[in-house]
Amino acid sequence: MDAQLLTYLFVGLSFSLYIGIAIWSRSASTQEFYIAGGHVHPIANGAATAADWMSAASFLSMAGIIAFEGADGARYLMGWTGGYVLLALLLAPYLRKFAKFTVPDFVGDRYYSSTARLVAVVCVIFISFTYVAGQMRGVGVVFSRFLEVDINTGVVIGMAIVFFYAVLGGMKGITYTQVAQYCVLIFAYMVPAIYISIALTNNPFPMFGLGSELIEGGYLLEKLDGLSAELGMTAFTSGTKSTIDMFFITAALMAGTAGLPHVIVRFFTVPRVKDARISAGYALVFIALLYTTAPAVAAFARINLIEHIDGMVYQQAPEWFTKWEDSGLIAWFDKNEDGVVQYRGGNAMSPAAPAFTQGEGKFGQRAVSNAASENENELYIDRDIIVLAHPEIAQLPNWVIALVAAGGLAAALSTAAGLLLVISTAVSHDLLKKTFRPNITERQELFYARVAAAVAIGIAGLFGIYPPGFVAQVVAFAFGLAAASFFPVILLGIFSKRMNKEAAITGMITGLTFTFCYIAYFKFVSPESNNAAHWWFGISPEGIGTLGMLMNFAVSAIVMRITPPPPEHIQQLVANIRIPGIATTIVAAK
């Protein structure tokens, strides 16, 4: 069967599986809608957390980024896994003991303040929408390339699926579809990686294949560094970012991961404190499987790209090459007009992203209006296509190519659903029930949760259809803001009994304002000065959340000492969430 038909088959089968699970696991109460009734098995929660967490960015973009940046890609590998250590040791067990529904719930109750709750709600909604926009775009890209439907139709189909199981099933439906989506996405990621690892190194474990010898002799990484040097590219095993920037970015991603509301809320769904601890471990095992494979996929892809593409006669280019060119994600600028693709270091054109004209070049390639750059490189490749294109580059069977499309969709949809649930909960529970309309019944609250989820899906879909030009820019916000706001406030709320509402509010506002202004200045106000010479201490906007977090800690530490301690019942609440075997909520109820 051809790849197109197989893709329809796999995507169709996986979608009917998700819908089937959604029907089987409908939610009947707010407790089921918000936290799946609180009785998810720790291993199931681990798999759901992994799918919730691993988005289109992890599945589609990360290996591509590593393929082009080499050693610098480590900030994502360490940052997005190291955060789970913080989550497991510092936050998850205590938040589970606290036994509520949302992150603003914790902030509002622990700091006995509806102002703090509102600040938290605003952060949750902002962070989650930023994130969800990227997922919808990922869905659109997969649909347009593999199913050859219009990107907008792709987004609408994706929305319809998420709508079905998020609105109907709530957290309960999402949890079990995420378990299924994890299985689909990890299978889709590993199969091509294993194929290619065996083809290159004869090692069936891609994560170890990366450090193995090639079948033709010599270590893979040494060969790759040698090839890269010949072509004037940065060696795969060395980076270009400064040590301090790597340090700050990695720290911001770790603290941000631990502070992301859609991840934290997953730990409310397991029955006991000890389940929350071990569940974080299972989640990281499931995540590590993909994350330790990603650098191998990146290295394999870079070798295959160099060997298959450099020196290729354009008119004999394989079908995948011209298809991606049609999608505008590959561009070839024949600088020396010899009809042969030269793949070298540096950007092929200026500006780096191609602006296609209607015309065709001498050899039938799509013409661009960009200026030629100084170097010899003639090829532009969008990083996001590496994972999707790699099976085709390596000439794997059609069913593997189809599988990758289904996996990419699973990754994007599972994360989108988790985020949309957090948004709807923030609206129905934190804004309506807890703040503006405390008298609504459970049935009404559940109804509002469903309405909010439906509206949020609509907005997310609009972001996917009309992607705001700043999506890529604002993703840096999500982690920076989570690191500078939620992480310190939750951490201090658990580990310091002296921490009070004044310190929490001033700390959050300091961290948020500083981080927001720094990123906004370099991304929007003065993008031309966004370079190491202008950054504070050489820290890029990507890593500034760490500094914002340190400021938050510092301000909180000072303010809590000069303002009155929190009331007695709050101090008692903190004492109780630290000990697994004591009832918490009796105190919380005052």
Added chain:
Amino acid sequence: MSDKENAYWRANIRLMLALLLVWFLVSFGCGILLLDFLNQYHLFGFKLGFWFSQQGSIFVFVALIFVYAWRMNHLDKIFGVEEEIPGEAGDLSGSAGQIDHADPTKREG
């Protein structure tokens, strides 16, 4: 908090700090600060610093969480602060009851 609970909390903090020290050493230490120094050594086909930053630290992270869960469950037992098992596995009647208590309007619908 009682003396027993204070002792439990201190033991928890000690374990946590020890594990976080390892967490810091493998990621920020070996993977970033000592990267160039470690890169002069090799582990199979990997430069050592490169391996820590791309894979090694992740393997250690996984191990840290399992060690934490295992040691904490042990501490829960010695100090006798384990959570009561809420009936049969998966039955949450205990905490559902608490939530009702905290919020009497919850079960109206």
